[in-house]
Amino acid sequence: MKKSALRPILFVDEEDMIMKKLLSLILAMVLLCASIPAFAEETPAHVLVVYFSHAGENYNVGVIEEGNTAKMGRIIAEQLGADVFELVPVVPYPEDYDSCLDIATEEQRTDARPEYEGGIENWDQYDTVFIGYPIWWGEIPNIVYTFMEAYDFTGKTVIPFNTHEGSGQAHSQRDIEALLTGATVLKGLAVRGSKAQNDADGTGAEVANWLKQIGLAQ
Numbered sequence: 001m002k003k004s005a006l007r008p009i010l011f012v013d014e015e016d017m018i019m020k021k022l023l024s025l026i027l028a029m030v031l032l033c034a035s036i037p038a039f040a041e042e043t044p045a046h047v048l049v050v051y052f053s054h055a056g057e058n059y060n061v062g063v064i065e066e067g068n069t070a071k072m073g074r075i076i077a078e079q080l081g082a083d084v085f086e087l088v089p090v091v092p093y094p095e096d097y098d099s100c101l102d103i104a105t106e107e108q109r110t111d112a113r114p115e116y117e118g119g120i121e122n123w124d125q126y127d128t129v130f131i132g133y134p135i136w137w138g139e140i141p142n143i144v145y146t147f148m149e150a151y152d153f154t155g156k157t158v159i160p161f162n163t164h165e166g167s168g169q170a171h172s173q174r175d176i177e178a179l180l181t182g183a184t185v186l187k188g189l190a191v192r193g194s195k196a197q198n199d200a201d202g203t204g205a206e207v208a209n210w211l212k213q214i215g216l217a218q
Contacts, residue, residue: 051132056095160188
């Protein structure tokens with residue numbers, strides 16, 4: 001008669017203990033594996049998107065409820081998981097195009113610094129700041145200068161973005177580089193206001209490609 005191999009006898013408590021250890025080990029490995037891609041896809045920390053935008057009557061898009069630059073800024077913030085601060089003027093610009101034109105050109109002539117509502121808390125925590133604006137008759141709106149002159153950008157990375165209807169960035173990139181000498185200013189992006197307003201998918205794709213080019217997305 002063939003003898004069977006002897007097997008160690010395990011008590012129920014010992015079997016439970018071994019199963020619990022195995023399950024704990026498996027769970028730890030699953031959590032470790034799950035954490036690896038999360039680090040690879042993590043958004044750059046401490047990013048702020050600041051913009052000024054004008055609703056109401058806009059050139060080539062008509063009367064709109066949300067400004068072109070606001071739509072572009074929101075897309076950038078959504079793709080990066082960034083915080084947002086909108087420059088809302090204390091004295092609102094007229095919705096009417098011609099009236100807004102009159103005020104904006106007078107601000108440019110007098111080098112005015114219009115006030116905006118509120119302020120940015122914990123400014124020092126932000127390493128990267130996007131600055132958005134429409135090109136108003138070849139220039140950055142003066143309210144954006146109010147913001148740029150109010151904060152210390154030393155050591156920060158600044159990234160301009162703007163909407164336009166044919167002027168591209170104009171000379172706004174150079175103007176920001178000349179003003180914020182303590183910051184690293186990366187290549188900005190200019191999108192037509194009509195595209196930002198009416199083509200969210202196309203604008204989103206253009207923004208995504210730009211963020212990859214400047215090293216803020218994969």
